[in-house]
Amino acid sequence: MADLKDRVCQEIDRHADSLIALAEDIFEHPELGYKETRTAGLVAERFRALGMPFETELALTGVKGMLAGSAPGPTIAVLGELDSLIVADHPAADQATGAVHACGHNAQIATMIGTTTGLAKSGVLSQLAGRVACMAVPAEEYVEVGYRLGLKSEGKIEFLGGKPELLRVGAFDGVDMAMMVHTSSNRDDGRTGVSKSSNGCVVKQVTFLGHAAHAGGAPHRGINALNAATLALQAIHANRETFRDEDMIRVHPIITRGGDVVNAVPAEVWMETFVRGRTMEAITDANRKVDRALRAGALAVGARVRIETLPGYLPLLNDPQLISLYKDNAVSLVGADEVREIGTRGGSTDMGDITHIMPAIHPYAGGATGTGHGNDYHIKDYETAVLLPAKVMAMAVIDLLAEDAQGARALLGEHKPRMSRKEYLESQRGLDKTVEFDGAEA
Template sequence: MTKDELKQRICESVDRRRSQIEGIGDQIMVNPELGFKEFETAKLVANTMEEFGFQTETGLARTGVKAVLKGKNPGPTVALIGELDSLGVADHPMVNPETGAAHACGHNAQIAGLMGAMMAIADTQAGEELAGNVVFLAVPAEEYVEVEFRRDLVKGGEITLLGGKCELIKQGHFDDIDVAMMIHTHSDSTMKKTGVSTSSNGFVSKLIRFVGRAAHSGGSPHLGINALNAAQIAINAMHAQRETFRDSDAIRVHPIITKGGDIVNVVPAEVTMETYVRGRTKEAILDANAKVDRALRAGAMAVGAKVEIETLPGYMPLANDATMVDMFEQNSEELFGEDELTKVGHRTGSTDMGDVSHLIPAIHPMMAGASGPGHSRDWHISDKEMGYLGPAKSLAMMAVDLLYGDAEGAKAVMENHDPLMSKEEYLAFQEGVFRTEVYDGETGTSEVES
């Protein structure tokens, strides 16, 4: 069987499995689960894999699921990836009212696409034409939410890093993978049916707590230390740094106040905040992070409060592999016609696929099928052909391109790729980000714990 014939049969299989694939995507859409809590979604994935004759590994980084198809001949290992988790969007029409979880970013479509690719590869017995292995990997916790919950998992020894793929790297589940890819749904009306960036931002995360002194807000505010004022000054100080951020570094700092006080007639004694510090390179992120820390200390100093600054590792910047981008573009043309791929340069969001891309060749392209702004109440799958079936076909076709024959495609990708970090360097960097500083604004002294 030629490569083109195999790819055609894969696409036909996806079309035959349409109702099953769409059913998976729809079922996950109405049963959203937040990161590191995707137990029911993981169960659905494992059951589907086992239905098609695969042995599964479950409970990877709490909820991850893995199955492996072995090709007829030995060769490289290609991972096809889908993300299990949802966001928290409280006003989404399909929100879980108990948890606030909602699919407003398309991870339900990723899993539908991953399962569709698995079905088609199994249906066509594609492994008989491949040299190497295909790993179907459903991963937890890409959306970096509920940061305190994840921090507590780290403190409790259940995980060591706060993102799903990051933790899978740490646990060794990417050690035997040579090439990886996934496809993310998009709802951008300015983009064509498919899209791919050159790169995207990474970030570090921060949990911040200002501690003041309570007092009667009307009768004796002079006896208090207003932690909310300290936080407001710190936020303004962050804004004052923005002109120092170089455009080329794509810095994004977006703090929120998660607690602003207790009751209105008491001077706020405790105020908590969260923020990301995003940037195009790890050097730019660390530089901006130091400026944010300076702003936080300034807020505490201004009113004589204390500030606890806990910095946590986030995600590395994404670097899409150029050789794989070319392959994806060719498949986009086969599936959707010429001129249906948008190349968008650098993007300022973040993904833990960036961490994978620092170690091995990886690609994180986008495919239409959704409407409404991402991460909003209006986001939904509006075109199941593009949202569910398109990714299934594209993932499976890429696996064939990489491993068909003697795996010439994967070997070319690997030969042309220069890793940005070794696993040891990556873990040393991420684990080195952990830092807690307690700064006393009255005395100007700090205590630091790494």
């Protein structure tokens, strides 16, 4: 297999300038989740140029191409994420939307295209059994919740995250395992790093409802929804000492509407938060405490509160065999000192959902500087951020699908999915609920 790997790596190097230009182009034109039409179009152009069949408009903007080996076998998905996020004070942020690639998804797409190009143009597919599903997926960043709820009410999506929605519409049907690589600005991750897991989350939209009155002339006639929200925030903070360190609970609310005019008692206040944790059991426990705190804020001033809990993302659980395969190939390229093992990450990704249904991994590649999701995040080293992970994933695909896909077949024979697609969808739908509490009547 060494010759096949050399050939695919050489092919990726031959297209290095084009791949880096693609990453830079996407960086200059950031698009938010479920709006990534231009970026999806760039992916479609690359697939078309490679002569591979592909589908578009999956979960609104997703693109899925397919490479086939010379014999039947398992299907491996190689993913890249289309969307940006909002960091309005980033120097490169879109002035109209605040969108910017401050999480490296532009490199992810170029990486996926690099892996695809290397496999397609090197001639190695004739030595492989099975298929490679090359997927550009939408809406990983869980932002613009109100906009996405509007899409949901219009029947255009059901799930607010891209990969859950792709699972729902059947885009992962027939896929046996999946991999992607996320760009990192953490120097401790080396040039590439493999993690054990990352947090899952639920998402909460909260509305406090009071009663407006003149803030100077008759505040006693009002019910201050902002006071209710402020008390709820303090009640959440008062629970933090009850969160166990090993559960890695993260609760980080923001107020997105604090009132309408300064001379009126705020009658309606909006809050949004994630409740993150290492396991769904820990998330459920923390979520119960957050709900209790929200009700307490309403109770204190006699306001009402509407709590909408939305399914977020499941904890990421990287498949150990795939991680070992990725790590071995990375070491062969950059040496053991530049391939780091990482513990559990506090952030969340919808790749976690995929790991509950099939063997999947979400390692990291360096090349970025600054703070992820921060206004100083930039990719400085595209060789590390794009070319290296493209090669490693292509090499892993060869390990899995060469020699009649013995590697993939053995892995699948030992793997036990945590849930089926049907069980997953039922579980996610069970998390979606809205409750109301009237503090004046309690």
